[in-house]
Amino acid sequence: MEAFLQQLINGLSLGSIYALIALGYTMVYGIIKLINFAHGDIYMVGAFVGYTAINSLKLSFLPAMILSMVFCAVLGVAIERIAYKPLRNATRVAALITAIGMSYLLQNGMIYLVGSETRAFPQVIENNIYEFAGLQVSQTQILIFGTTIILMLALQLIVQKTKMGKAMRAVSTDADAARLMGINVDNVISFTFALGSSLAGAAGVLVGLYYNSIEPMMGYAPGLKAFIAAVLGGIGIIPGAMFGGFTIGIIETLVSGYGGSMIKDAVVYLILIIILIFKPSGLLGKNVKEKV
Structure with missing residues (x-):
């Protein structure tokens, strides 16, 4: 039982x-x-910004994470304005291909700038180990979990309580109707990219602390698993993304911990296939019929 809880x-x-x-x-x-x-490669860029802030600018954890979030927010808006906005009325396939191309551009751009080698992420906090009832919890794990909860609560407040959050919900429901009501849809979309990219930047810094290493290709696998997490919970639903993320993390760790480290990725991808077959709207999503 203790092993399971660990x-x-x-x-x-x-x-x-x-x-x-x-x-x-x-x-x-x-x-x-x-x-x-x-998006997964924006997370990778956030890790390198955090690395530079700590290693070269000598910042502590919190200022480095904030700088990474700001940089990634600006990067997300730039990508949206340059690559996605001109394709706003194009087919979804064209936008999807552009997103894949932008992913490779960020990966190879980072390789060109910093090289392809793995770098050791500087440890700016003491990773003390605490024991509770036979269970071990590291200071880094507490920091990661606590930071995530704070950022998620802040996101919920922004979406539910602010004027821009109400505009985001309106555009999500019906962009044309929102535009007729005087909402600047382009600004709302840019704000959404900024908000999502800033969270990815924070995740990049946290994963650097967790694994002690970063490299330019690090965004691919976590980005794909995070996408699976969003699909699992119900893509387009914020609580679904949170639920899916925690679920995928727990499943992957349990599979790896009980001798399945070689197949942990396969299990995650199998979950995606099962969800798409039996409940494509996600576990927290509702099936919506669309008139054509």
Whole structure:
């Protein structure tokens, strides 16, 4: 039982990172029905910005994470304005191909700038180990989980209580009707990209602390798993992204902890196939019939 609970704790830490990345996928999809496959690479850029802030600028954890979030927010808006806005009325396939191309551009651009080698992420906090009833929890795990909860609560407040959050919900429901009511849809979309990208930037710094290493290709696998998490919970639904992220993190850790480290990725992809077959709207989503 103790071993199971220990794996559960480890899974919550990993799931926190997936949840932060999944929120970006689900918000963008909820607003403009675009699967932004470059989102995982924005998370990678956030890790390198955090690395530079700590290693070169000598910032502590919190200022480095805030700087990474701001940089990634600006990057997300720039990508939306340059790559996605001109395709706003194009087919979804064209936008999807552009997103994949932007993903490769960010990966190879980072390789060109910093090289392809793996770098050790500087440890700016003491990773003390605490024991409770035979269970071990590291200071890094507490920091990751606590930071994730705070950011998720802040996101919920923004979406539910602010004027821009109400505009986001209106555009998500019906962009044309929102435009007729005087809402600047372009600004709402840009704000959504900024918000989602900033969360990915925070996740990049947290994963650097968690795994102690970063490299330019690090965004691919976590980005894909975060997308699966968003689909599992119900893409376009913010609580669904949180639920999906924690669920995927726990499942992956349990499979790995009980001797299945070689197949943990396959299990996650199998979950995607099962969800798409039996409940494509996600576990927290509702089936919506669309008139054509």
